Amino acid sequence: MxxxxxxxxxxxxxxxxxxxxxxxxxxxxxxxxxxxxxxxxxxxxxxxxxxxxxxxxxxxxxxxxxxxxxxxxxxxxxxxxxxxxxxxxxxxxxxxxxxxxxxxxxxxxxxxxxxxxxxxxxxxxxxxxxxxxxxxxxxxxxxxxxxxxxxxxxxxxxxxxxxxxxxxxxxxxxxxxxxxxxxxxxxxxxxxxxxxxxxxxxxxxxxxxxxxxxxxxxxxxxxxxxxxxxxxxxxxxxxxxxxxxxxxxxxxxxxxxxxxxxxxxxxxxxxxxxxxxxxxxxxxxxxxxxxxxxxxxxxxxxxxxxxxxxxxxxxxxxxxxxxxxxxxxxxxxxxxxxxxxxxxxxxxxxxxxxxxxxxxxxxxxxxxxxxxxxxxxxREVETTPAAARRRVVVVGGGPAGLETARVSALRGHDVTLFDERAELGGVVRVAARTDGRDGLIDAVDWLGNEVRRLGVDVRLRRTAEAADVLALKPDVVVLATGASEALPLWAEREDRRLLGAADVVSGRPALSGTVAVVDETDRTSGMSAALAAAEQGCSVVLLTARPGPAELVEREVRDDFLQRLVAAGVEIRTSTQVRSWDRGAGVLHCGVGGLAALTYRDVDDHGHVLVRDVPDLAVAADFVVHTWTEPRAELFEDLPDSVDVRAVGDVLNPHRIEGAVHAAFELAASF
Ligand SMILES: Cc1cc2nc3c(=O)[nH]c(=O)nc-3n(C[C@H](O)[C@H](O)[C@H](O)COP(=O)(O)O)c2cc1C
Ligand code: SF4
CATH class of the missing domain: 3.20.20.70 (Aldolase class I)
Known part of the structure; x- marks a missing residue:
């Protein structure tokens, strides 16, 4: 022994x-x-x-x-x-x-x-x-x-x-x-x-x-x-x-x-x-x-x-x-x-x-x-120095960026991390605003503390432009810039009454009247937005195309959310697929039957999904909240081909935290 x-x-x-x-x-x-x-x-x-x-x-x-x-x-x-x-x-x-x-x-x-x-x-x-x-x-x-x-x-x-x-x-x-x-x-x-x-x-x-x-x-x-x-x-x-x-x-x-x-x-x-x-x-x-x-x-x-x-x-x-x-x-x-x-x-x-x-x-x-x-x-990745010390620039201080920076620093690289916000943590800080979810903060706080302890040069409130990145003469640039809200396929154009879930959870802007939350992630963001809207005194309906809300979420967590939603008076409509939004009338047209309410055979020249003849369910709402996002990859276009650019996290594909962190670990282990 x-x-x-x-x-x-x-x-x-x-x-x-x-x-x-x-x-x-x-x-x-x-x-x-x-x-x-x-x-x-x-x-x-x-x-x-x-x-x-x-x-x-x-x-x-x-x-x-x-x-x-x-x-x-x-x-x-x-x-x-x-x-x-x-x-x-x-x-x-x-x-x-x-x-x-x-x-x-x-x-x-x-x-x-x-x-x-x-x-x-x-x-x-x-x-x-x-x-x-x-x-x-x-x-x-x-x-x-x-x-x-x-x-x-x-x-x-x-x-x-x-x-x-x-x-x-x-x-x-x-x-x-x-x-x-x-x-x-x-x-x-x-x-x-x-x-x-x-x-x-x-x-x-x-x-x-x-x-x-x-x-x-x-x-x-x-x-x-x-x-x-x-x-x-x-x-x-x-x-x-x-x-x-x-x-x-x-x-x-x-x-x-x-x-x-x-x-x-x-x-x-x-x-x-x-x-x-x-x-x-x-x-x-x-x-x-x-x-x-x-x-x-x-x-x-x-x-x-x-x-x-x-x-x-x-x-x-x-x-x-x-x-x-x-x-x-x-x-x-x-x-x-x-x-x-x-x-x-x-x-x-x-x-x-x-x-x-x-x-x-x-x-x-x-x-x-x-x-x-x-x-x-x-088990030895974190303690094994990389073959050569490299200059690594990470753009984005959410879980993926933080983990990339942490593991890179542990492996002996010289790391700089940019984040446009005042605090590290990315969207996790938004998710943690919901009652019962504040524990999420501990994860990004730990990652942030470790990154600093390991000597990463953390530059907050800095939207990194290509010139900022290139000025550091990086060997590797890692884009962990996350995702931003996107226009849902069923909405023709942007509108002040059409809001992303993250904005609603963050309390921007004030809501009133009837709010329909269209949850198409089957994770927690739709439920969090519904709770945030209910807290503002709105009458809220949560729509999901699946047989139950947040089907990808672990049962105990989902149960806790469901109890809170019921207590807050949120109406939950399952197997309800949104097909279009009539902005003028303030009505969502839905088909009951989840994905069966859509047919992907008929997509018009604009990429809009045309639906077959499924009975229409009209849901009236003063505000509509959605969960659509798209990658924030502009920087990728701006950096010259000569730069070794990698991407990780939501910028590739929206994940839960584990997807971002685990991919970041593997990425940082590779250079
Ligand atoms: C993945 C996992 C599997 C578990 N399996 C068992 C088990 O086989 N038998 C058991 O008595 N408890 C099991 N538990 C419960 C743990 O022993 C422990 O009581 C529980 O995780 C609460 O303690 P903690 O907050 O320190 O994790 C399991 C817990 C986890 C997280
Ligand atoms: S995955 Fe399990 S062990 Fe890891 S932080 Fe979550 S609850 Fe704890």
Whole structure:
């Protein structure tokens, strides 16, 4: 094992975070762990692959005391959404060996989480096992009630899975007791309506949990047995905080476990977005700590070290999970230890590329850390100097320009960045104006701070002309000039009553009367504009050609927007395709049926789409807001061919932040 560079006491007020903690037969080298999370780094057999090793090792190298692999399914009857590992397959043992050896090499501990996803499935893949035949509220699955033999089978499967983990050199296991998984289904009176010894009283509903714990403890011997509980199910009719505290007490009194890790949620997401308060589950951990005599871990939007240290100081927890904080910055602990907390890349809670990618059946990534999930290939890009130092001029200080400048500077280039605005951050600053989206600012603030720390010559309030750029004698010019509003195809010409979404979100100009927002991006800008118009007291209708608004946005973020839209009285019309705008009459003519309302066969000489005979839906509006943009590439035309000009970000194609940042990283790695 290599020497641990994380000496306690190195970080001033944060030093408490670096104190070791004894858990059962193991020692956490500090108080910061990475809680269980699925990575989708799997092969076709749902076994962890080499990318997974590189991924977890990077977090151990960065100083995390313990990393927990996401749910490993203990039995084939478990659904396996989000690329959950198959821990019922003996072939996982050598994969565990590779993971544990590599993590131990860097002084960390590693455990897999044992689980059975119960009814968390749409049921398409086969029969759904659960204690009782209670349909899952969110997923809609209708399970069949497990027989006693099934109950025994699954119970034994937990123990067998635990044995595989220990055989693979893992430091133990974490048992998922909450999160709506199988044990939670047995514990909850909502989903356990059994009449045998596993149902009925609180004690009887706890029986499955206790017997699983007994089997797993026997399987792991003196290795770690952690449990992950809910502070509350936060679901009507299910287990509330008091009920969970009783369960925690039973778990503690069993004497079988080494620590309790407190999360929350039964049906919904266990990953709070930026719209949720930081440290949202700390109060649950505090209550558990007051109730049981076991080390307690807290989790949930603990995004910065000061908050984490305060949680320890206040007695809320003995250790903290900073999970997405490590997805965003795997070297968080090392930076604390070295007094470089300003350099920590904060998780902004967007869930766009961690949970978001899992939902798209791709492996975990981070919206503004291009290396995450691709450590095997990219981890040395930032620390490897370029072959030759070059003079790089970046035009545009949005995410794409900032990331290009940052990575270029890290690689030793001499970088100048122009931005016409007074502040760095580009359109992200506009997007962050919407309630619940202000966390976006942290991403561009971090990029801006890093760019300055790395010595980039930042020139604000400067619209870079070709002469300005050429005066710097650049070897490479990177255009990250973004996009500007464009005239929608369905509007014949510009008009003061036709506005871009960004302008409306920025509060320019004042709106009144009826506003129709035509959302053709399926991202958040249309919803943000609708909210901004509603805030001005307008009567707002949001039109989208898709079956739902913002279909490309992660469910939790979309749900939050939808709740705000409904609360603001915004009318939402789905599957409604705008075909033309009658400016004089102030009416949008739409076809119901989404894209079916258009036919692309008939495009006239002006490029206007002609529509077939779909019944017209007229939407009257005093103002019309649109989401059309076009690249701002004028500078490209003005620079001579002799200059090496590259383009990145919205100037090429409007992206979300990750598209801009990841492309910028790859671009800056190429010269
Ligand atoms: C991509 C992703 C996958 C996750 N998978 C699991 C999982 O398999 N099991 C689990 O108990 N929690 C899972 N979680 C929840 C995390 O362990 C953690 O509780 C959550 O991210 C909140 O903590 P944070 O704000 O520090 O990220 C996952 C979280 C993320 C972001
Ligand atoms: S994608 Fe967003 S939520 Fe996920 S780790 Fe990165 S910053 Fe955090």
């Amino acid at each position: 290599s020497a641990d560079p994380l000496a306690p006491g190195a970080a001033g007020n944060l030093s408490r975070l670096l104190e070791p903690l004894r858990l059962g037969g193991r020692t956490l080298r500090n108080r910061i762990i990475v809680t269980a999370h699925a990575t989708y780094n799997i092969d076709a057999e749902h076994l962890p692959n080499e990318d997974d090793v590189a991924y977890f090792v990077e977090r151990a190298r960065g100083g995390a005391a313990l990393v927990a692999m996401g749910t490993t399914a203990v039995h084939p009857s478990s659904p396996t959404p989000y690329g959950i590992y198959h821990n019922f397959d003996d072939r996982i043992v050598p994969r565990y060996e590779a993971l544990s050896a590599a993590v131990h090499e860097h002084g960390g501990l590693i455990v897999p989480q044992l689980g059975h996803m119960g009814a968390r499935t749409d049921g398409e893949a086969g029969p759904v096992w659960a204690p009782s035949q209670v349909s899952h509220h969110l997923w809609g699955s209708v399970p069949y009630a497990m027989s006693r033999a099934d109950v025994r089978t699954v119970m034994e499967a937990y123990a067998s899975a635990a044995k595989r983990a220990v055989r693979g050199g893992m430091d133990g296991v974490e048992l998922s007791v909450g999160h709506g998984q199988m044990i939670n289904l047995f514990l909850s009176p909502l989903t356990n309506q059994r009449e045998d010894e596993y149902g009925g009283s609180d004690e009887a509903r706890f029986r499955f949990c206790r017997e699983v714990l007994e089997g797993v403890r026997e399987a792991v011997g003196d290795a770690l047995l952690l449990v992950r509980v809910n502070g509350s199910d936060e679901a009507p009719g299910s287990l509330d905080q008091d009920a969970w505290l009783d369960i925690d007490q039973r778990i503690a009194e069993s004497g079988l476990v080494d620590a309790i890790n407190v999360s929350a949620n039964f049906y919904g997401s266990v990953i709070p977005t930026m719209a949720v308060a930081r440290g949202c589950y700390l109060h649950y951990a505090r209550a558990v700590k007051q109730r049981v005599d076991l080390p307690v871990g807290a989790v949930g939007r603990i995004t910065d070290p000061t908050m984490a240290a305060q949680a320890l100081e206040d007695g809320d927890a003995d250790f903290v999970g900073m999970t997405r904080a490590h997805i965003a910055d795997p070297h968080l602990v090392r930076k604390i230890a070295e007094g470089r907390t300003d350099e920590i890349r904060p998780c902004i809670g967007c869930i766009q590329m961690c949970q978001g990618e899992l939902g798209r059946h791709r492996n975990v990534k981070c919206v503004y850390n291009a290396v995450t999930g691709r450590e095997r290939f990219l």
